[in-house]
Structure formats: structure tokens, C-alpha cells
Amino acid sequence: MPLRHIAIIGSGPAGYYTAEAAQKAFGENVLIDVFDCLPVPYGLIRSGVAPDHQSIKGVSRRFEATAQSENVRFVGNVRVGRDVTIPELRGLYDAVVLATGAPNDRPLDLPGEQLGNVFGSAAFVGWYNGHPEFAGLDPDLSAKTAVVIGMGNVALDVVRILSKTEAEFAGSDIVAHALERLRKSRIERIVILGRRGPHQIMMTPKELGELAHLMRASPRVDPADLPEEGEDALLEPGLRKSVVHLRSFAAIPEEMHADKPIEVEFDFFAQPNALFGEEGVEGIEVEKTEVSAGKATATGETYTIPAGLVISCIGYRTSPIPDVPFDERAGKFANDEGRILPGLYAVGWARRGPSGTIGTNRPDGFDVADKIAEDIAAGVLGPGGKPGGSGFDVIAARRELDVVSFADWKKIEQAEEQAAREGAPREKFVDVEAMIKARGL
Numbered sequence: 001m002p003l004r005h006i007a008i009i010g011s012g013p014a015g016y017y018t019a020e021a022a023q024k025a026f027g028e029n030v031l032i033d034v035f036d037c038l039p040v041p042y043g044l045i046r047s048g049v050a051p052d053h054q055s056i057k058g059v060s061r062r063f064e065a066t067a068q069s070e071n072v073r074f075v076g077n078v079r080v081g082r083d084v085t086i087p088e089l090r091g092l093y094d095a096v097v098l099a100t101g102a103p104n105d106r107p108l109d110l111p112g113e114q115l116g117n118v119f120g121s122a123a124f125v126g127w128y129n130g131h132p133e134f135a136g137l138d139p140d141l142s143a144k145t146a147v148v149i150g151m152g153n154v155a156l157d158v159v160r161i162l163s164k165t166e167a168e169f170a171g172s173d174i175v176a177h178a179l180e181r182l183r184k185s186r187i188e189r190i191v192i193l194g195r196r197g198p199h200q201i202m203m204t205p206k207e208l209g210e211l212a213h214l215m216r217a218s219p220r221v222d223p224a225d226l227p228e229e230g231e232d233a234l235l236e237p238g239l240r241k242s243v244v245h246l247r248s249f250a251a252i253p254e255e256m257h258a259d260k261p262i263e264v265e266f267d268f269f270a271q272p273n274a275l276f277g278e279e280g281v282e283g284i285e286v287e288k289t290e291v292s293a294g295k296a297t298a299t300g301e302t303y304t305i306p307a308g309l310v311i312s313c314i315g316y317r318t319s320p321i322p323d324v325p326f327d328e329r330a331g332k333f334a335n336d337e338g339r340i341l342p343g344l345y346a347v348g349w350a351r352r353g354p355s356g357t358i359g360t361n362r363p364d365g366f367d368v369a370d371k372i373a374e375d376i377a378a379g380v381l382g383p384g385g386k387p388g389g390s391g392f393d394v395i396a397a398r399r400e401l402d403v404v405s406f407a408d409w410k411k412i413e414q415a416e417e418q419a420a421r422e423g424a425p426r427e428k429f430v431d432v433e434a435m436i437k438a439r440g441l
């Protein structure tokens with residue numbers, strides 16, 4: 001079997017699960033280059049997963065083993081589509097696998113969305129997690145009320161980060177600029193807005209349950225919003241557990257709410273219609289909905305919530321890359337179960353859209369390795385003999401690309417660990433220049 005060359009674009013979970021699967025499928029007969037536009041690996045494990053959920057970030061240790069094996073290279077600080085094109089990579093490698101995730105916020109498409117202090121969760125989460133693109137976001141946390149739109153786990157992350165005291169961030173890797181800003185936050189009320197009801201939330205029980213244990217925030221659910229308890233029996237078990245949490249929030253006595261200075265209020269059956277304000281957002285107009293067979297319909301009854309910060313957590317879109325067919329409606333690469341064009345594939349959020357956990361991306365990796373093997377057997381990928389990474393190195397030298405290797409990343413990581421405040425695992429570099437400098441070249 002001739003040596004095959006695979007380029008994986010994106011070093012998040014989907015990228016490294018694919019590298020792992022390709023190693024299993026092709027053994028010593030494969031060389032794999034994992035590209036990333038950042039000088040640091042692991043995608044949303046580093047820049048999405050909440051900084052106070054360190055145990056989840058631990059999965060990167062598994063990817064490190066793959067990244068350090070002999071036939072896998074990390075090619076950091078190279079943006080595919082800008083620094084090197086897809087046709088160039090398809091010419092050099094037998095297979096190119098897009099694992100670029102879904103880094104752009106899905107827009108609200110509402111009047112007033114462009115007002116100041118209105119953010120999508122990719123930007124806001126990127127800010128507190130130190131993603132270089134969003135480190136300079138500078139959110140204003142001086143208003144009393146914040147509105148978080150969406151009822152999934154990302155909304156819960158955002159609410160928790162806005163609610164926690166400095167002491168509750170001990171052991172987290174929240175970046176210094178965010179900790180500093182949160183320390184001065186004046187937020188007293190966080191409204192979580194959802195178009196549908198308690199039986200339609202996308203929040204998982206463990207994450208929802210955490211709201212009951214915050215030092216200075218208390219979750220509030222209006223008992224009138226809850227369906228008859230007997231109807232919970234029809235829910236799938238995970239959702240049923242989440243609804244049990246909502247019922248317990250509804251039962252919290254008033255005097256216990258009074259002990260905590262931040263109120264986290266679930267506003268069900270409420271669809272945002274418009275945001276208003278002069279320069280910065282000052283409030284949001286909301287319309288009540290009715291839900292029938294899981295679908296929300298607006299009722300015409302409106303009210304306003306004064307708010308100086310709005311964060312929408314309503315999903316993400318993949319960034320298009322030149323020469324790759326794109327499904328505009330779905331916001332991801334156009335693909336047929338992972339196949340895009342001969343020798344060009346997609347995995348993870350770039351393939352399926354933004355849903356599921358880290359582990360949900362694993363089967364994509366095995367599936368694409370199978371498809372590459374099938375396509376090799378069917379002669380679709382040619383006889384082999386392409387240059388692979390050595391061909392890319394020629395392009396990189398000609399274009400003077402400053403490629404960051406995995407050994408470089410380990411130096412950056414070490415510098416981040418050395419800079420950590422007491423009890424924290426690391427203090428992340430939040431701009432690309434600082435990362436590159438820390439590599440010490």
C-alpha cells in the first residue's frame with residue numbers, strides 16, 4: 001500500500017478524532033498534517049468550553065498523544081483559504097478533511113442588533129476565554145440587567161460566568177482581562193429569554209443544576225410557566241431531569257432569593273422582536289408566544305425589558321472557504337455525509353452544524369477514515385505518490401509563512417502555565433503576536 005497524505009484543517013475535537021481514526025485505519029502508511037489558523041491547538045476546547053469546567057478541557061490530553069505521534073504534524077498559524085488555498089492542498093495531499101468548526105454567530109436578524117453591547121456568544125465566550133479575535137471585545141458590565149437569548153448550554157455558561165464571584169473562579173483559566181471586568185460588574189438581574197417553554201429547553205441537567213449552587217445568584221422560574229407535572233413522564237430522561245431542576249427553582253422560597261444579590265430569571269414563551277437604544281442597547285422588546293406541538297407562535301402581546309447588555313446564544317455558522325461548496329441555508333459546507341468533492345471531506349461542526357458535545361465528533365472521524373479508505377479502493381483518490389507535507393513546506397517557505405509546530409506550542413503552553421495566577425492552570429496569551437513570541441524563536 002503506497003504512503004498516503006492527509007491534510008486535516010482544524011485542530012479541534014473533530015480534527016484530532018479524525019487524525020486518530022486515520023492512524024488506526026492506515027497505520028504506518030499515512031502522514032497527517034493538522035492545520036490551524038491559530039498558533040495554539042484544540043479549537044473550542046480551549047476557546048469555547050467554559051473556563052470553570054476544567055475537567056472537560058482534560059480531553060485535550062488524549063489529543064496530545066495523537067498530536068505527538070510520529071506520523072502527525074501540527075501546522076499552526078496557517079489560515080487555509082488565505083495562506084494556502086484548497087486547490088493547492090488538494091493537489092498536494094490525497095485527502096483534505098475540513099474540521100474548521102462553526103466559529104461565526106448566527107445573527108438574530110432583529111432591528112437594533114448592531115447597537116453597542118449586543119454580542120453573539122461566539123464573541124462573548126471568545127472574550128472570556130481569550131480567543132485572539134475577541135480579546136478586545138470590551139463588554140460594558142455596568143448595567144443592572146443583562147438579557148441572554150437562548151435556552152441551551154451555551155446560555156447557561158454565559159449566565160454562570162456573569163454570576164460568579166471571583167472566589168468561584170479559583171482553579172479556572174478565565175483570562176485576566178475578563179476576571180478584572182467581571183470583578184467590577186454591576187449586574188443584578190439576568191433574564192434568560194426563550195421562545196418556547198420548560199419542556200423545550202436544550203439545557204442538560206448537570207449544567208442546569210449548577211445554577212442552584214452559585215454563591216451570589218439565585219435562579220427564578222415562574223410556577224405558572226410549568227406544565228402539569230404528570231406531562232414530564234413523556235419527556236426523554238435527560239430533559240425530564242432538567243425539568244425537575246426547573247421545578248425546584250420554582251419552589252425556592254422568596255427569602256432565599258433575597259439572600260442572593262443576582263437574580264437569574266427564566267422568561268419562557270418570550271420571543272425578542274427588537275432591540276432599542278441610542279448608541280448602546282437600552283432594552284429589548286419581547287412578544288409573548290404560545291407553544292403547540294413544540295412550535296411557538298407569537299400572540300401579539302408585547303412588553304419591554306430594560307437591559308444594558310444583550311448576549312444571543314442561538315447557534316453558529318461555519319466560515320465559508322473559497323473553492324468549497326457552501327450550504328448557505330444550513331450555514332455549513334455542502335456535503336453528502338461528509339463527502340464534499342473527490343478527496344475533500346468535512347467532519348465535526350463544519351459537517352453537521354453546531355450541535356452535540358465533544359464526543360459527538362468522534363464518530364465523524366471514524367466515518368471519514370472509512371470513506372477515505374473506500375475512495376482509495378475505488379480509485380477516486382489516484383494511485384498515491386503525491387508530495388504531501390513536503391510540498392506544503394515549499395509553499396510555506398516561498399510565502400514566508402511563520403508556521404508554528406507542536407514543539408512550539410508546548411513552549412507557548414509552558415509559558416502560559418508559568419504565568420498562571422495562584423491556583424489557576426494557566427494564564428492564556430490573548431493575542432497571536434504574544435503567542436508567537438512565547439515560542440522563543
Ligand SMILES: Cc1cc2nc3c(=O)[nH]c(=O)nc-3n(C[C@H](O)[C@H](O)[C@H](O)COP(=O)(O)OP(=O)(O)OC[C@H]3O[C@@H](n4cnc5c(N)ncnc54)[C@H](O)[C@@H]3O)c2cc1C
Nearest residue numbers: 010012013014036037043044048080100101348349357358
Ligand atoms: C461556548 C461553548 C461551550 C461548549 N462547552 C462544551 C462542554 O462543556 N462539553 C462538551 O462536550 N462540548 C462543549 N461544546 C461543544 C464542543 O466544543 C464542540 O462539539 C466541538 O468543539 C466541535 O469541534 P470541531 O472540531 O468541529 O470545531 P472546533 O472545536 O471549533 O475546532 C475548529 C478548529 O478549526 C480552526 N479553523 C477554523 N477555520 C480555519 C481555517 N480556515 N484554517 C485553519 N484552521 C481553521 C479553528 O481555529 C479551530 O481550532 C461547547 C461549545 C461551545 C460553543
